[in-house]
Amino acid sequence: MGISITKETKRLKTMLLHWSIAHSSFYNMLKVPEHQVAGHLAIDGKLGPLVDDSGRFYKPLQGDGRGNKELAFYESFSSDTRVPDHIRKYFPVCYGSQLLEASNGSGLLHHLVLQDIVSSHRNPSIMDVKIGSRTWYPEASDNYIQKCLEKDRRTTTVSLGFRIAGLQLYGGKESGYWRPGRKEVQSFTVYNVRSILRRFVSSNSSIGNENSDCSFAPSIYGGSAGILEQLLELKAWFEDQTIYHFHSCSLLILFDKESVSKGSASVPEIKLIDFAHVVEGKGVIDHNFLGGLCSLIKFVSDVLSDSKESSIKDCVESEKPGICTDNGNCQ
Amino acid sequence: MGISITKETKRLKTMLLHWSIAHSSFYNMLKVPEHQVAGHLAIDGKLGPLVDDSGRFYKPLQGDGRGNKELAFYESFSSDTRVPDHIRKYFPVCYGSQLLEASNGSGLLHHLVLQDIVSSHRNPSIMDVKIGSRTWYPEASDNYIQKCLEKDRRTTTVSLGFRIAGLQLYGGKESGYWRPGRKEVQSFTVYNVRSILRRFVSSNSSIGNENSDCSFAPSIYGGSAGILEQLLELKAWFEDQTIYHFHSCSLLILFDKESVSKGSASVPEIKLIDFAHVVEGKGVIDHNFLGGLCSLIKFVSDVLSDSKESSIKDCVESEKPGICTDNGNCQ
Numbered sequence: 001m002g003i004s005i006t007k008e009t010k011r012l013k014t015m016l017l018h019w020s021i022a023h024s025s026f027y028n029m030l031k032v033p034e035h036q037v038a039g040h041l042a043i044d045g046k047l048g049p050l051v052d053d054s055g056r057f058y059k060p061l062q063g064d065g066r067g068n069k070e071l072a073f074y075e076s077f078s079s080d081t082r083v084p085d086h087i088r089k090y091f092p093v094c095y096g097s098q099l100l101e102a103s104n105g106s107g108l109l110h111h112l113v114l115q116d117i118v119s120s121h122r123n124p125s126i127m128d129v130k131i132g133s134r135t136w137y138p139e140a141s142d143n144y145i146q147k148c149l150e151k152d153r154r155t156t157t158v159s160l161g162f163r164i165a166g167l168q169l170y171g172g173k174e175s176g177y178w179r180p181g182r183k184e185v186q187s188f189t190v191y192n193v194r195s196i197l198r199r200f201v202s203s204n205s206s207i208g209n210e211n212s213d214c215s216f217a218p219s220i221y222g223g224s225a226g227i228l229e230q231l232l233e234l235k236a237w238f239e240d241q242t243i244y245h246f247h248s249c250s251l252l253i254l255f256d257k258e259s260v261s262k263g264s265a266s267v268p269e270i271k272l273i274d275f276a277h278v279v280e281g282k283g284v285i286d287h288n289f290l291g292g293l294c295s296l297i298k299f300v301s302d303v304l305s306d307s308k309e310s311s312i313k314d315c316v317e318s319e320k321p322g323i324c325t326d327n328g329n330c331q
Numbered sequence: 332m333g334i335s336i337t338k339e340t341k342r343l344k345t346m347l348l349h350w351s352i353a354h355s356s357f358y359n360m361l362k363v364p365e366h367q368v369a370g371h372l373a374i375d376g377k378l379g380p381l382v383d384d385s386g387r388f389y390k391p392l393q394g395d396g397r398g399n400k401e402l403a404f405y406e407s408f409s410s411d412t413r414v415p416d417h418i419r420k421y422f423p424v425c426y427g428s429q430l431l432e433a434s435n436g437s438g439l440l441h442h443l444v445l446q447d448i449v450s451s452h453r454n455p456s457i458m459d460v461k462i463g464s465r466t467w468y469p470e471a472s473d474n475y476i477q478k479c480l481e482k483d484r485r486t487t488t489v490s491l492g493f494r495i496a497g498l499q500l501y502g503g504k505e506s507g508y509w510r511p512g513r514k515e516v517q518s519f520t521v522y523n524v525r526s527i528l529r530r531f532v533s534s535n536s537s538i539g540n541e542n543s544d545c546s547f548a549p550s551i552y553g554g555s556a557g558i559l560e561q562l563l564e565l566k567a568w569f570e571d572q573t574i575y576h577f578h579s580c581s582l583l584i585l586f587d588k589e590s591v592s593k594g595s596a597s598v599p600e601i602k603l604i605d606f607a608h609v610v611e612g613k614g615v616i617d618h619n620f621l622g623g624l625c626s627l628i629k630f631v632s633d634v635l636s637d638s639k640e641s642s643i644k645d646c647v648e649s650e651k652p653g654i655c656t657d658n659g660n661c662q
Contacts, residue, residue: 133618134464138489149480158469161618190615239625284521285629287464287492291622294570298616 029053030100035118037179038128038166038250039274042103050103050111057092057116058100060109066276071097071112073244073275080243087237090230090272092117117252117271123177126254127200128166128273131292133158135248137279148248155186156193160299161292164188164196165250170257172205198303200253203261217307220255220268221300227253228304230270231297238290245286247277251296360384361431366449368510369459369497369581370605373434381434381442388423388447389431391440397607402428402443404575404606411574418568421561421603423448448583448602454508457585458531459497459604462623464489466579468610479579486517487524491630492623495519495527496581501588503536529634531584534592547591548638551599552631558584559635561601562628569621576617578608582627 030050032042042048049059061067074094077083095113102109118124135157136148155163168179188196201220202212221227252271259266361381363373373379380390392398405425408414426444433440449455466488467479486494499510519527532551533543552558583602590597 133622138484153469160615161622190613194614240629242629282521283525284491285626287622287626290625291464291492291618294621295616295618298571298573 030058032103033057033116033118035121035124035126035168037126037168038185045104047102047104047106047109050100051116051119055116055119056095057114058098058111059114060102060111061097062276067110067112069278070274070276073278074112074114077244077275082241082243084237086233090234090270092271092273117269117273118254121254121256121269123170123256123258124168124254125170125200125257126166126168126252127164127196129162129251129253129296130157130165131162131249131251131296132247132288133161133292134288135277137245137247137277139279156188156190159190160193161295164193167196167200169196169199169202172257172261175205194299194302197299201303201307214303214307216257216260217304219260221304222308225267227255227268227270228297228300230268231293231300234270234272235290235293235297238286238293240285242281242283242285245279245281245284246272246275246289247279248274249278249289250274251293361389363434364388364447364449366452366455366457366499368457368499369516376435378433378435378437378440381431382447382450386447386450387426388445389429389442390445391433391442392428393607398441398443400609401605401607404609405443405445408575408606413572413574415568417564421565421601423602423604448600448604449585452585452587452600454501454587454589455499455585456501456531456588457497457499457583458495458527460493460582460584460627461488461496462493462580462582462627463578463619464492464623465619466608468576468578468608470610487519487521490521491524492626495524498527498531500527500530500533503588503592506536525630525633528630532634532638545634545638547588548635550591550597551586552635553639556598558586558599558601559628559631561599562624562631565601565603566621566624566628569617569624571616573612573614573616576610576612576615577603577606577620578610579605580609580620581605582624 029052031052033049033051036049040046040048042050047060049057051057059070061071077091078094093115095115097110098113099108100111101107118126134148134152136145136152140148152158157163164185166182166185168177170177198214198217199212201214201216203215204212206212219226223229250273252273253268254271255268256266360383362383364380364382367380371377371379373381378391380388382388390401392402408422409425424446426446428441429444430439431442432438449457465479465483467476467483471479483489488494495516497513497516499508501508529545529548530543532545532547534546535543537543550557554560581604583604584599585602586599587597
């Protein structure tokens with residue numbers, strides 16, 4: 001059950017339609033996002049999101065109503081005074097919708113116009129983490145629930161309360177990015193996830209293999225502006241907010257490795273994305289999202305504790321999974 | 332996957348077998364529990380738990396391996412030094428197992444010997460709250476998962492992250508107990524659950540209907556020894572502990588209404604019960620239990636806030652469900 005679209009938006013959409021048709025040269029500036037780690041890519045004649053040089057991200061409205069649901073969510077969210085300002089910063093800014101030439105050449109199509117979160121980062125390391133131990137919602141059809149349930153059981157969604165849906169890790173100028181394919185990502189086990197949360201904050205350039213330290217953990221995961229503090233701020237909100245249930249949403253976690261390597265101030269970022277399956281909370285907290293978020297927090301805390309309490313050597317992983325003890329250490 | 336039974340327990344069981352056969356007159360003292368609100372009752376020739384006058388609760392070991400799993404859990408738990416003392420008090424004391432004449436007349440049967448939690452209460456109001464938005468676990472069979480999923484969707488388990496599995500509310504000397512039948516309990520909606528959490532702490536004697544206040548909320552839910560503080564203490568442990576995943580467990584919440592009415596000190600109690608489906612945590616927190624626990628905490632907090640911030644009148648429920656606002660108030 002989505003949130004209803006207001007008249008104001010319909011008016012805005014019509015206005016934007018006229019504007020975009022009048023400024024068709026604008027399309028020339030659009031391009032395929034360089035750092036998209038999950039979802040459909042706008043390549044090989046396929047439909048996908050586009051970006052421009054001014055920091056905007058154009059996401060085609062999905063046809064089966066999901067696109068309109070996501071637009072409706074952004075409208076509801078942006079005007080909801082119950083959402084505190086310190087929480088708003090975890091959501092991309094939405095500039096409404098716009099008719100654009102679709103990337104698959106199918107003609108004009110409505111696109112959500114969003115803040116391009118990645119544009120302010122030079123060589124971002126990115127993780128797309130889908131939160132929750134179920135991606136379906138009670139009101140969905142039996143078929144949809146069974147389809148989601150099957151994937152939730154196949155991935156770490158059920159066991160961990162979250163799954164990595166995509167990622168790219170920046171090694172350095174020479175090694176570039178490590179970006180595992182969709183099939184590899186979908187087959188990640190609990191052990192792989194723990195490993196990736198360590199490699200994400202590794203100083204090594206050979207980031208694709210497992211011989212990575214986690215020496216950047218204190219500066220990325222830790223500190224007053226670090227990932228852990230941000231996750232805890234979100235958690236406090238989720239313990240109380242009963243406005244929305246965020247099914248199948250992702251947390252995008254990103255930072256610039258080069259800035260950290262050079263010792264310059266770099267603030268790691270967290271943003272919530274993908275709101276096609278948000279439903280009203282109706283006075284109940286989003287316990288599904290909250291449980292998964294707490295699980296992710298525990299994993300991040302474990303990496304941070306290990307990197308602080310022991311030498312870098314202890315943070316380097318062994319090559320085999322081994323046994324994971326209660327404090328999250330794998331032997 | 333259960334926790335393995337140690338040799339020590341086997342030895343203990345054999346010893347108890349000999350002891351119980353030698354003291355067969357002991358059986359005469361056993362009786363059907365007066366205040367059991369969920370599970371199988373030992374009446375009409377059925378198999379169920381028994382109690383004695385010394386504060387012990389005898390639970391027949393369920394035949395399909397579940398009984399042994401529960402015994403194995405108690406053994407593992409009682410000897411696990413990672414469990415802090417302030418958490419142990421939320422679990423019944425286990426005195427091993429014992430061969431007893433089963434309540435259904437089928438002969439000698441192993442029983443778990445547990446602390447009878449209710450025995451120290453004179454006229455207890457009790458809620459049995461099954462925690463978690465799923466009662467199944469990933470390693471279970473497809474059939475078992477589908478069966479649980481169906482019930483989880485039919486009850487408030489999926490929507491709320493918990494369901495009330497049974498209850499009795501004490502009204503007073505004249506009105507006695509209100510104990511809804513199993514079918515009624517299984518049909519509880521979100522609205523009913525919110526209503527019962529208010530009625531649980533009502534001073535009224537006509538507790539079976541909805542014209543109840545929630546004026547005992549400050550003394551039962553609130554305060555440093557109240558239900559809310561106890562739930563928060565449990566929550567803090569669940570945010571960190573990765574030893575066990577408690578599937579299909581219940582929180583038993585109980586207090587003596589008469590003591591509160593008379594103004595005498597009465598400490599409301601919380602106990603975790605039913606451990607036949609506990610599995611190893613393997614380094615991951617029990618996000619399923621934690622999410623549901625946080626949802627229950629929010630509900631209890633809402634009742635407490637309402638009772639504190641407004642007059643008793645505002646805490647009295649309206650007769651129709653109405654609309655629930657973000658802060659949990661139903662209009």
